[in-house]
Amino acid sequence: MKKLVILGAGTAGTIVANRFKRVMDLDEWQITLVDPDPIHYYQPGFLFIPFGMYTKKEVIKPKRDYISAPLTLIQSAVEEVDPAQRLVRLANKQTLSYDYLIIATGTDIHPEETPGMAEQEWGKSIHSFYTLETSLKLNQMLHNWEGGRLVVNVVENPIKCPVAPLEFIMLADWHFHKHGKRDRVEIIYATPLSGAFTKPVASRMLGELLERKNILVEPDFMIERVEPDARKIVSYDEREIEYDLLVTIPLNKGAEFIARSGLGNELNYVPVDQYTLRSKAYDNIFVLGDASDAPASKAGATAHFSIDLFTENFLRYVEGHELKPYFDGHANCFIETGFGKGLMIDFNYEQEPLPGRYPLPGIGPLTLLEESEFNHWGKLMFRWMYWHLLLKGMEVPLPSEMSMSGKRLV
Amino acid sequence: MVAKTIAGKTVEVNEEGFMTNPNEWTEDIAVEIAKEEGIPELTADHWKIIHFCRQSAGTSGKAPTLRQITTGTGISTKELFTLFPKGPAKKVARIAGLGKPEGCV
Ligand SMILES: Cc1cc2nc3c(=O)[nH]c(=O)nc-3n(C[C@H](O)[C@H](O)[C@H](O)COP(=O)(O)OP(=O)(O)OC[C@H]3O[C@@H](n4cnc5c(N)ncnc54)[C@H](O)[C@@H]3O)c2cc1C
Numbered sequence: 267m268k269k270l271v272i273l274g275a276g277t278a279g280t281i282v283a284n285r286f287k288r289v290m291d292l293d294e295w296q297i298t299l300v301d302p303d304p305i306h307y308y309q310p311g312f313l314f315i316p317f318g319m320y321t322k323k324e325v326i327k328p329k330r331d332y333i334s335a336p337l338t339l340i341q342s343a344v345e346e347v348d349p350a351q352r353l354v355r356l357a358n359k360q361t362l363s364y365d366y367l368i369i370a371t372g373t374d375i376h377p378e379e380t381p382g383m384a385e386q387e388w389g390k391s392i393h394s395f396y397t398l399e400t401s402l403k404l405n406q407m408l409h410n411w412e413g414g415r416l417v418v419n420v421v422e423n424p425i426k427c428p429v430a431p432l433e434f435i436m437l438a439d440w441h442f443h444k445h446g447k448r449d450r451v452e453i454i455y456a457t458p459l460s461g462a463f464t465k466p467v468a469s470r471m472l473g474e475l476l477e478r479k480n481i482l483v484e485p486d487f488m489i490e491r492v493e494p495d496a497r498k499i500v501s502y503d504e505r506e507i508e509y510d511l512l513v514t515i516p517l518n519k520g521a522e523f524i525a526r527s528g529l530g531n532e533l534n535y536v537p538v539d540q541y542t543l544r545s546k547a548y549d550n551i552f553v554l555g556d557a558s559d560a561p562a563s564k565a566g567a568t569a570h571f572s573i574d575l576f577t578e579n580f581l582r583y584v585e586g587h588e589l590k591p592y593f594d595g596h597a598n599c600f601i602e603t604g605f606g607k608g609l610m611i612d613f614n615y616e617q618e619p620l621p622g623r624y625p626l627p628g629i630g631p632l633t634l635l636e637e638s639e640f641n642h643w644g645k646l647m648f649r650w651m652y653w654h655l656l657l658k659g660m661e662v663p664l665p666s667e668m669s670m671s672g673k674r675l676v
Numbered sequence: 677m678v679a680k681t682i683a684g685k686t687v688e689v690n691e692e693g694f695m696t697n698p699n700e701w702t703e704d705i706a707v708e709i710a711k712e713e714g715i716p717e718l719t720a721d722h723w724k725i726i727h728f729c730r731q732s733a734g735t736s737g738k739a740p741t742l743r744q745i746t747t748g749t750g751i752s753t754k755e756l757f758t759l760f761p762k763g764p765a766k767k768v769a770r771i772a773g774l775g776k777p778e779g780c781v
Binding site for chain 1: 706721738742743744747754756757761766776
């Protein structure tokens with residue numbers, strides 16, 4: 267019996283386990299997942315909760331609904347991996363041995379890493395929406411808010427779902443319009459990037475969109491500290507921005523046990539070969555989803571595309587074949603732009619997002635880098651696909667490798 | 677990509693002014709690009725960081741992020757911002773003849 271242990275049963279861990287369940291001979295393989303949290307979160311939904319567009323109920327389900335025999339799920343946290351002995355030590359004192367290990371413990375927010383952030387004003391004038399708890403708190407806050415200056419700040423990149431802060435801002439703009447408060451709200455986006463987004467064409471087009479919506483961008487803003495009583499954020503180069511409401515995307519870091527096990531980089535992400543997602547240090551460890559240092563977008567869509575071709579590659583590999591450099595860094599994201607519209611971007615390691623149509627060249631129905639109502643419905647429909655198809659490891663009718671047809675070079 | 681003459685040497689740069697071939701880099705080029713970036717003189721601390729970045733890129737194939745520089749050199753983020761004002765990771769990468777840091781996707 268060969269042992270495969272999967273650390274983390276979030277998006278990536280659950281999808282890959284269910285894929286394996288379909289294709290592996292489970293008389294020969296024992297598959298064990300480890301995760302301390304019994305709840306599965308639909309994280310893209312956290313974006314909508316502050317505005318009352320989704321409820322808590324719509325974004326959580328028990329993990330057990332998605333992981334069933336012969337897969338085993340142990341509810342405990344990983345304390346340490348010992349790659350030399352091929353052992354995983356858990357918080358419940360259990361020790362698991364493995365032949366192959368998949369690390370899929372994702373990334374999480376760390377507000378305590380920025381001085382002044384997670385102190386007396388946390389949850390009062392300082393909020394986030396990157397976890398269920400913070401997005402619910404922000405919902406209450408926005409409900410009662412009279413207006414003032416809203417500052418949205420990204421502490422440091424990379425973050426998961428790099429477009430989420432922009433979407434939040436555009437949804438906030440819409441929300442305040444709807445409630446007749448927009449004239450009493452000033453919106454500022456303070457970002458460590460030099461523009462609205464990471465890649466040039468998308469950054470320009472998104473930047474123009476923000477301008478039209480009367481949202482101010484403060485670029486190259488690397489936050490050093492929050493002054494919670496004075497209600498201002500201060501950058502390393504001593505720029506100060508005052509706020510009435512601060513919505514932050516705190517530092518994102520991989521799980522602590524990765525550092526403890528000597529497997530991580532300075533942000534606890536595991537260095538991998540970006541085309542095979544195998545650990546650079548150990549040839550029986552793979553890293554899927556947000557937990558690796560691959561220079562792809564940390565997004566559920568990326569995890570899904572990477573897993574599409576991973577399972578078959580892995581099965582060939584354990585039979586002694588070479589790993590194929592199969593993963594092109596393909597990512598695509600719906601971007602909510604407010605007023606019932608959205609746009610979409612599709613890109614990979616090499617190719618930045620461009621305008622055009624997706625997935626059918628010339629037809630769409632989704633429009634790339636252009637607003638449309640269909641994109642907004644696409645995003646809302648995606649929640650259904652996530653719970654009913656994606657997590658169960660079923661095929662989703664989208665190509666996993668990126669295609670250039672349908673895109674316009676600009 | 678365009679050819680550009682810096683410190684008497686013709687090198688390739690991309691549309692954002694980053695050199696595309698780190699092997700074409702010289703210390704004289706660094707001094708010139710630093711001036712373009714508003715740093716009139718490179719001190720020992722500047723050089724320490726530039727050399728660290730080139731070394732790091734030599735092994736990883738890409739320019740280090742801000743956090744990698746602070747972890748790797750022991751120089752604080754605050755100091756980095758004094759040495760290379762506004763966007764130090766990007767600035768030092770350009771001066772060191774490396775591509776733009778990818779820290780953000
Ligand atoms: C606000 C927001 C909006 C988003 N919007 C989108 C979107 O529109 N489109 C998109 O594609 N993506 C989006 N994402 C990103 C997406 O949710 C993640 O990229 C995706 O969930 C990554 O999957 P993962 O399996 O790597 O990590 P996760 O799904 O986060 O799972 C990690 C799992 O590891 C477990 N774990 C952590 N530590 C340990 C430990 N020590 N031991 C054992 N288990 C552990 C956790 O409990 C968790 O279950 C969004 C994210 C956020 C926060």
